[in-house]
Amino acid sequence: MPIPRIAFEQLPVDTRRAVADKTGAVHHAMTVSGGMNSAIASVLDTDSGPVFVKGIPAEHHQVDAQRREAAIAPHLPASCPRLYWHLDAAGWSLLGYEVIEGRHADYAPGSPDLPLVQAALAELQAVPAPADVDIKDAADRWKNYAPPGTLHYFAGGALLHTDFAPDNMLITGGRARLVDWAWPTRGAAWIDPGALALRLMDAGHSVEDALRFADRFPSWHNAEPRALAAFGMATAALWREISEQSLAEWKRRMAHHADLFADHLAEGQ
Ligand SMILES: Nc1ncnc2c1ncn2[C@@H]1O[C@H](COP(=O)(O)OP(=O)(O)OP(=O)(O)O)[C@@H](O)[C@H]1O
Numbered sequence: 001m002p003i004p005r006i007a008f009e010q011l012p013v014d015t016r017r018a019v020a021d022k023t024g025a026v027h028h029a030m031t032v033s034g035g036m037n038s039a040i041a042s043v044l045d046t047d048s049g050p051v052f053v054k055g056i057p058a059e060h061h062q063v064d065a066q067r068r069e070a071a072i073a074p075h076l077p078a079s080c081p082r083l084y085w086h087l088d089a090a091g092w093s094l095l096g097y098e099v100i101e102g103r104h105a106d107y108a109p110g111s112p113d114l115p116l117v118q119a120a121l122a123e124l125q126a127v128p129a130p131a132d133v134d135i136k137d138a139a140d141r142w143k144n145y146a147p148p149g150t151l152h153y154f155a156g157g158a159l160l161h162t163d164f165a166p167d168n169m170l171i172t173g174g175r176a177r178l179v180d181w182a183w184p185t186r187g188a189a190w191i192d193p194g195a196l197a198l199r200l201m202d203a204g205h206s207v208e209d210a211l212r213f214a215d216r217f218p219s220w221h222n223a224e225p226r227a228l229a230a231f232g233m234a235t236a237a238l239w240r241e242i243s244e245q246s247l248a249e250w251k252r253r254m255a256h257h258a259d260l261f262a263d264h265l266a267e268g269q
C-alpha cells in the first residue's frame with residue numbers, strides 16, 4: 001500500500017527540531033515526486049545547505065527498509081548520494097541525504113539516458129556486498145518464487161540494488177545517480193542487469209532489446225542460461241503475486257512483461 005506523502009511542515013515540531021539540530025535552521029521545504037514508500041520526501045533549504053529528507057513513522061512496518069538503507073549507505077559507490085544522517089525523533093524515522101538535482105531517468109528506446117544508466121550500473125556491478133552489514137541474500141528473497149532446485153544460482157557476493165524503477169535513477173550533469181536503497185541484497189551480479197531489463201520493457205523496449213541491453217554486462221553475458229531461465233520464472237511468479245494483490249494497472253503491465261521475459265529466457269536454456 002502506498003504511504004500518503006505529507007509536507008515537511010506537517011511533521012511534529014519535535015521531529016523538525018531534531019532535523020534542525022542536524023542541518024541548522026530550515027528555511028524552505030519542497031516535497032518531491034516519485035516513490036510511494038516514504039511519507040516524507042522533501043528537499044530542504046537549510047543553514048548548512050540543501051538536504052534531501054525521506055522518512056516514515058517509526059512504528060510503520062516498513063521502517064526496517066529504512067534502517068537497511070541507512071546501514072548500507074557507507075558502502076555505496078560514488079553514483080549514489082551521500083547519507084548525512086539518520087535520526088529517530090518524536091515517532092518519525094528520517095534519513096538526510098546529499099541533494100541530487102536531477103530528473104527521473106527516461107528508459108525509452110533510444111533515450112540518451114541509457115548509456116548513463118549503463119555506466120551507473122556497471123560501477124555498481126564491481127562493488128562486493130559488505131560482510132558486516134545485515135542484508136538479505138538473493139536466494140532468500142527469491143526462495144518463494146524460483147523453480148525448485150534453482151536457488152543456488154541466485155547466490156553470490158555482489159551488492160545488488162534490485163529496484164530500477166526509473167524514479168530511482170536520477171539524471172544530472174551527464175551522470176545517472178542511483179537512489180532508494182530500501183532493498184540492498186547480496187547475490188549473483190547478473191540479477192541487477194536482469195531487473196533493469198524488465199524496467200526497460202515497461203518503457204517500450206521489446207523483450208529482445210531489453211535482453212540485449214542486459215547482455216552488455218559481463219555478469220549477465222557470462223551467466224549460465226539455466227540461471228537466467230530460473231530468474232525469469234522467479235520474476236514472473238513475483239510480479240504475478242504483486243499484480244494479484246493490487247488493482248494498479250502498472251503492476252499488471254509489469255506482470256505481463258515478466259511473463260514474456262520468462263518465456264524468452266526459458267528458450268535460451
Ligand atoms: N538524494 C536525493 N536528492 C534529490 N531527490 C531525491 C534523492 N533521493 C531520492 N529523491 C527523490 O525522491 C523520490 C523518493 O525517494 P526514494 O525513491 O528514495 O524513496 P521512496 O519513496 O521510499 O521510494 P519507493 O516507493 O520507490 O521505495 C525519488 O523517486 C526521487 O525523485
Ligand SMILES: [Mg+2]
Nearest residue numbers: 035167168180
Ligand atoms: Mg523510490
